[in-house]
Amino acid sequence: MNSDQIKKVEQELWSAADTLRAESKLTAAEYKDPVLGLILLRFAENRFDETLKKIEKNIPTNPRTGKKEITKDHFIGSAALYLRDKSKYEYLANLPESKDINEAVNNAMLLIEKDHSDLAGILPKNYQDFGSDLLKNLIRIFNTESIKSIPGDAFGRIYEYFLMKFSMSGAGAQEGGEFFTPPSLVQLIVNFIEPKHGIVHDPACGSGGMFIQTAQFINDKVKRSINESISVYGTELKTNNTKLAKMNLAIHGLEGKIIEDNSFYSDPHKLIGKCDFIMANPPFNVKKVDKKKDYVINDPRLPFS
Numbered sequence: 001m002n003s004d005q006i007k008k009v010e011q012e013l014w015s016a017a018d019t020l021r022a023e024s025k026l027t028a029a030e031y032k033d034p035v036l037g038l039i040l041l042r043f044a045e046n047r048f049d050e051t052l053k054k055i056e057k058n059i060p061t062n063p064r065t066g067k068k069e070i071t072k073d074h075f076i077g078s079a080a081l082y083l084r085d086k087s088k089y090e091y092l093a094n095l096p097e098s099k100d101i102n103e104a105v106n107n108a109m110l111l112i113e114k115d116h117s118d119l120a121g122i123l124p125k126n127y128q129d130f131g132s133d134l135l136k137n138l139i140r141i142f143n144t145e146s147i148k149s150i151p152g153d154a155f156g157r158i159y160e161y162f163l164m165k166f167s168m169s170g171a172g173a174q175e176g177g178e179f180f181t182p183p184s185l186v187q188l189i190v191n192f193i194e195p196k197h198g199i200v201h202d203p204a205c206g207s208g209g210m211f212i213q214t215a216q217f218i219n220d221k222v223k224r225s226i227n228e229s230i231s232v233y234g235t236e237l238k239t240n241n242t243k244l245a246k247m248n249l250a251i252h253g254l255e256g257k258i259i260e261d262n263s264f265y266s267d268p269h270k271l272i273g274k275c276d277f278i279m280a281n282p283p284f285n286v287k288k289v290d291k292k293k294d295y296v297i298n299d300p301r302l303p304f305s
Helices: 003-022 026-059 089-093 101-115 132-141 153-166 182-191 209-222 240-249 294-298
Strands: 196-200 232-237 256-260
Touching: 003 026, 003 132, 026 089, 026 132, 026 153, 026 240, 089 101, 089 132, 101 132, 132 209, 153 209, 153 240, 182 209, 196 209, 209 232, 209 240, 232 240, 240 256, 240 294
Parallel strands: 196 232, 232 256
Antiparallel strands: none
């Protein structure tokens, strides 16, 4: 799938999803996280299926059952989320009319969190706020044959595209670009400093765009395994943005540690002298940083202050 085809899919998906929102009682802010959660579910199954085929080639058949027994352990280090049957998008898309689709999607998110501790408490689980018809229609939008065949990198782009469109629609980024830095700016920063190895840190990481562009840079320019090349560490003040960042890493198969904290007054990762690359679009619109706080005065990260 080339760039023009991906753009066309992005626009079609957004148009369909936004039309559904306009016809519902939900605001853009209420609608954003659950829709991003559905994109994660759809993509997670695409990547799960791709990875499963590779795993099945390398494990023996159980002589007693005549089957290849796949467990969560087989997916460790694979950059794919392990999915139980009831967490799979196809299961939800084919759920009988008699079943509660809202409850089923909430349960799918809970099962993923149970199997992946880094996502515990992160995934949206408020699908009961959606009308069942709205939710079913959304699930159909992301379940066409063309969507099922989209490879990993392209699906990551769709997630980023939806983040950008939600930010433009006033669903959380109206205050100075609070959670979303335009991809063009992020790409400029990444291409300028070329973060291709070691520890990469963003102390104001928002939705994690710096890490995603870094992964893309490594994939395009270095041609090495991303999770073997870099370790990513992010700090983010806002709770919802922290969740978005963790979801963003998960959908791109990136391993990393995101901590919810205020990096003006803390250094939660204790990375002084350890980082290979630090990059950020800092919250330049924040004007009330308390420069008299003891931590700021004695902060070892600011030796020239």
